[in-house]
Amino acid sequence: MSNQVLQLTGVSKTFGSGATAIAALRNLSLTVHATEFVAVMGPSGSGKSSLLTVAGGLDQPTSGEVFVENTPLNGLGLNELARLRRRAVGYVFQDFNLVPTLTGLENVALPRELDGVASAKAQDEAMDALRQVGIPEVAHRFMDEMSGGQQQRVAIARAIVGERRLILADEPTGALDSATGDGILEVLRARADSGAAVVLVTHEARHAAWADRVVFLRDGRVVDESVSQNDPSMLLAAAFHGD
Numbered sequence: 001m002s003n004q005v006l007q008l009t010g011v012s013k014t015f016g017s018g019a020t021a022i023a024a025l026r027n028l029s030l031t032v033h034a035t036e037f038v039a040v041m042g043p044s045g046s047g048k049s050s051l052l053t054v055a056g057g058l059d060q061p062t063s064g065e066v067f068v069e070n071t072p073l074n075g076l077g078l079n080e081l082a083r084l085r086r087r088a089v090g091y092v093f094q095d096f097n098l099v100p101t102l103t104g105l106e107n108v109a110l111p112r113e114l115d116g117v118a119s120a121k122a123q124d125e126a127m128d129a130l131r132q133v134g135i136p137e138v139a140h141r142f143m144d145e146m147s148g149g150q151q152q153r154v155a156i157a158r159a160i161v162g163e164r165r166l167i168l169a170d171e172p173t174g175a176l177d178s179a180t181g182d183g184i185l186e187v188l189r190a191r192a193d194s195g196a197a198v199v200l201v202t203h204e205a206r207h208a209a210w211a212d213r214v215v216f217l218r219d220g221r222v223v224d225e226s227v228s229q230n231d232p233s234m235l236l237a238a239a240f241h242g243d
């Protein structure tokens with residue numbers, strides 16, 4: 001299907017080798033289409049973050065293939081991979097990964113400018129993204145002048161700026177109070193509704209209710225998938241599987 005934004009086929013990821021090898025992902029396959037919002041849940045160590053880093057081309061699978069917008073990542077050189085990541089993939093890291101010497105606005109505009117968008121346009125887009133996550137007031141502040149929650153929202157704005165088609169978010173609401181966290185889920189949902197594919201790692205069953213589908217991992221494998229938004233049985237399943 002042409003509207004596949006992310007496809008993992010038979011992906012395994014092993015850290016280390018020999019007796020101490022750790023299998024983080026085992027023969028995992030997953031397809032996420034445009035307009036789809038998928039929540040990934042599972043116990044600590046089940047491979048959720050590994051799934052995201054491999055899906056976003058930040059790490060290579062040990063075996064199997066990853067396609068982003070039908071482009072096989074393993075066929076790309078480093079520069080091409082970096083370009084594809086900037087253009088197509090918005091990534092929210094657990095530890096935000098913001099540049100401390102840049103302002104909030106500059107952090108959000110940076111990937112667009114690196115991609116050749118004129119500075120004024122990149123800054124307009126960045127301001128729009130900061131408004132969407134509810135913090136236009138931090139545009140001209142540096143990281144050490146922001147709360148943890150504000151930094152987290154800058155990281156989310158950077159991931160959604162410029163209409164990226166694949167949004168990968170690793171526990172993006174961790175530093176936020178529940179009302180602000182819900183606001184972020186709303187932003188991610190709206191991104192999916194307007195054409196992006198969204199993959200969210202979360203521990204919170206409540207957040208999974210925003211998703212079209214919940215994928216449960218255990219020991220690096222998909223052990224269950226629940227479909228249908230706002231289905232109470234899905235919430236129960238999510239609560240059961242969460243740790």
Ligand SMILES: Nc1ncnc2c1ncn2[C@@H]1O[C@H](COP(=O)(O)OP(=O)(O)OP(=O)(O)O)[C@@H](O)[C@H]1O
Pocket residue numbers: 015016022023024042043044045046047048049050051
């Ligand atoms: N860089 C690494 N080197 C060695 N082992 C790793 C590395 N990254 C992850 N692992 C191991 O791979 C397995 C899966 O880790 P991963 O971080 O993907 O799980 P997770 O489900 O995201 O966990 P959490 O919910 O605690 O963040 C774990 O056993 C972890 O210890």
